[in-house]
Amino acid sequence: xxxxxxxxxxxxxxxxxxxxxxxxxxxxxxxxxxxxxxxxxxxxxxxxxxxxxxxxxxxxxxxxxxxxxxxxxxxxxxxxxxxxxxxxxxxxxxx
Amino acid sequence: xxxxxxxxxxxxxxxxxxxxxxxxxxxxxxxxxxxxxxxxxxxxxxxxxxxxxxxxxxxxxxxxxxxxxxxxxxxxxxxxxxxxxxxxxxxxxxxxxxxxxxxxxxxxxxxxxxxxxxxxxxxxxxxxxxxxxxxxxxxxxxxxxxxxxxxxxxxxxxxxxxxxxxxxxxxxxxxxxxxxxxxxxxxxxxxxxxxxxxxxxxxxxxxxxxxxxxxxxxxxxxxxxxxxxxxxxxxxxxxxxxxxxxxxxxxxxxxxxxxxxxxxxxxxxxxxxxxxxxxxxxxxxxxxxxxxxxxxxxxxxxxxxxxxxxxxxxxxxxxxxxxxxxxxxxxxxxxxxxxxxxxxxxxxxxxxxxxxxxxxxxxxxxxxxxxxxxxxxxxxxxxxxxxxxxxxxxxxxxxxxxxxxxxxxxxxxxxxxxxxxxxxxxxxxxxxxxxxxxxxxxxxxxxxxxxxxxxxxxxxxxxxxxxxxxxxxxxxxxxxxx
Numbered sequence: 001x002x003x004x005x006x007x008x009x010x011x012x013x014x015x016x017x018x019x020x021x022x023x024x025x026x027x028x029x030x031x032x033x034x035x036x037x038x039x040x041x042x043x044x045x046x047x048x049x050x051x052x053x054x055x056x057x058x059x060x061x062x063x064x065x066x067x068x069x070x071x072x073x074x075x076x077x078x079x080x081x082x083x084x085x086x087x088x089x090x091x092x093x094x095x
Numbered sequence: 096x097x098x099x100x101x102x103x104x105x106x107x108x109x110x111x112x113x114x115x116x117x118x119x120x121x122x123x124x125x126x127x128x129x130x131x132x133x134x135x136x137x138x139x140x141x142x143x144x145x146x147x148x149x150x151x152x153x154x155x156x157x158x159x160x161x162x163x164x165x166x167x168x169x170x171x172x173x174x175x176x177x178x179x180x181x182x183x184x185x186x187x188x189x190x191x192x193x194x195x196x197x198x199x200x201x202x203x204x205x206x207x208x209x210x211x212x213x214x215x216x217x218x219x220x221x222x223x224x225x226x227x228x229x230x231x232x233x234x235x236x237x238x239x240x241x242x243x244x245x246x247x248x249x250x251x252x253x254x255x256x257x258x259x260x261x262x263x264x265x266x267x268x269x270x271x272x273x274x275x276x277x278x279x280x281x282x283x284x285x286x287x288x289x290x291x292x293x294x295x296x297x298x299x300x301x302x303x304x305x306x307x308x309x310x311x312x313x314x315x316x317x318x319x320x321x322x323x324x325x326x327x328x329x330x331x332x333x334x335x336x337x338x339x340x341x342x343x344x345x346x347x348x349x350x351x352x353x354x355x356x357x358x359x360x361x362x363x364x365x366x367x368x369x370x371x372x373x374x375x376x377x378x379x380x381x382x383x384x385x386x387x388x389x390x391x392x393x394x395x396x397x398x399x400x401x402x403x404x405x406x407x408x409x410x411x412x413x414x415x416x417x418x419x420x421x422x423x424x425x426x427x428x429x430x431x432x433x434x435x436x437x438x439x440x441x442x443x444x445x446x447x448x449x450x451x452x453x454x455x456x457x458x459x460x461x462x463x464x465x466x467x468x469x470x471x472x473x474x475x476x477x478x479x480x481x482x483x484x485x486x487x488x489x490x491x492x493x494x495x496x497x498x499x500x501x502x503x504x505x506x507x508x509x510x511x512x513x514x515x516x517x518x519x520x521x522x523x524x525x526x527x528x529x530x531x532x533x534x535x536x537x538x539x540x541x542x543x544x545x546x547x548x549x550x551x552x553x554x555x556x557x558x559x560x561x562x563x564x565x566x567x568x569x570x571x572x573x574x575x576x577x
């Protein structure tokens with residue numbers, strides 16, 4: 001699999017990272033190197049091996065369905081840049 | 096060319112838990128903005144999600160209800176996208192290993208002679224968290240964010256592209272809506288967004304086994320809109336193709352005001368979600384004993400209950416189906432029968448007068464002013480011949496209006512049926528004497544005249560005569576083998 005600089009721009013856009021053209025070129029070289037490594041690893045026969053989803057071989061502990069949180073809106077909103085009527089304000093999102 | 100529409104559904108059902116899927120914040124609906132947004136809902140740095148066991152239980156219940164495989168090990172993944180009502184920048188969902196695997200559901204489509212059954216295959220169902228809400232117009236150039244809903248547990252239920260008409264899609268959605276409420280995992284409130292459907296629609300030439308390009312209609316929150324949106328989208332796709340155009344895969348929105356669907360701009364879509372396993376959450380393990388524990392708590396499922404109603408009470412398939420459309424209706428029917436009512440009469444009353452009244456007043460069966468035992472006491476008076484069916488309807492109306500119990504209303508309104516054959520004979524004699532012309536007509540072969548005479552006799556008795564007896568006596572007196 002090979003990438004071009006348009007792919008880099010697209011991935012950067014999806015991740016909301018600003019990349020200049022020079023940075024895009026450098027990133028392209030690095031990512032291509034990583035993909036090359038992955039390609040090398042693809043050669044390993046992994047048939048019958050369950051993909052690892054976590055580095056530790058333990059399973060999820062569950063929580064009882066009981067309300068433990070109290071309303072701390074004032075505290076949380078004291079550090080927000082803009083609030084109104086209990087809402088956090090952000091630059092307008094277009095539907 | 097004849098076209099065929101192919102439809103698959105993705106439904107987000109909000110699970111009925113007290114707290115969020117990954118934190119102990121309340122999920123109560125309608126609270127003041129952000130009063131239920133804890134550090135996890137806000138995605139403050141350093142917080143960790145802890146899975147709610149009740150949400151897992153709900154998923155198991157659903158899996159059991161649709162005969163699906165419940166994954167002994169499933170994995171949570173991050174679905175990455177940017178939107179202000181998703182403060183983490185990703186939604187925790189399940190991707191490669193969902194908690195519920197393949198299952199199926201049987202739906203009933205249409206009514207009367209054209210009714211048919213169809214099996215809809217469920218591809219999977221997975222647990223995920225809901226996002227917050229954006230409120231527009233709070234301030235010029237700004238959007239307000241309410242994170243009370245952020246982290247509310249959802250079970251997303253995905254079907255195979257098995258439906259072939261808007262009617263089938265709506266029948267499936269309604270059946271699913273009934274089922275999730277039946278097993279108590281979702282309140283089904285569509286206005287509050289507890290049950291939201293995304294519908295994938297594509298068309299292809301009839302007979303083709305290749306799928307056409309699909310467009311996804313997002314966030315339908317009423318069955319009526321779903322029907323309209325699918326019908327509009329289907330004819331739009333067919334017209335486009337017949338005009339020589341092609342369909343582009345897209346996400347579309349339905350506008351209830353115009354009845355049309357329109358594609359979202361490409362910027363509004365970000366289908367590259369860059370999923371990966373969430374390192375903050377360990378795999379979810381569900382053991383056989385976890386499953387049996389949940390199984391033991393499950394109510395009798397509608398399909399099983401339907402079969403029981405047919406076998407135990409001799410109800411018709413259609414009636415058994417209607418009575419098991421919701422757990423409330425089924426429970427009401429069973430309680431009425433348990434209170435001594437004949438099952439077939441109870442079925443007729445529950446599906447007839449009771450449901451008509453509830454519909455007219457937009458009430459749930461749990462809000463019926465007539466209790467199950469009260470209804471049974473009315474039906475018992477029909478069974479023992481105290482009142483006629485017509486009189487029973489009057490008694491029912493009065494009971495609904497809160498005028499008292501069946502017996503006192505029958506008494507106060509003087510609705511007791513006259514079954515004394517002597518009294519009925521006297522009435523019939525009077526009617527025959529007063530309507531000589533009709534008697535002549537009948538004798539001349541006009542059979543309609545007989546019914547007119549029955550009508551006259553019923554009228555003379557003020558509707559209280561037992562109609563079967565009136566018929567019989569009249570026949571005898573006219574010496575006719577009608």
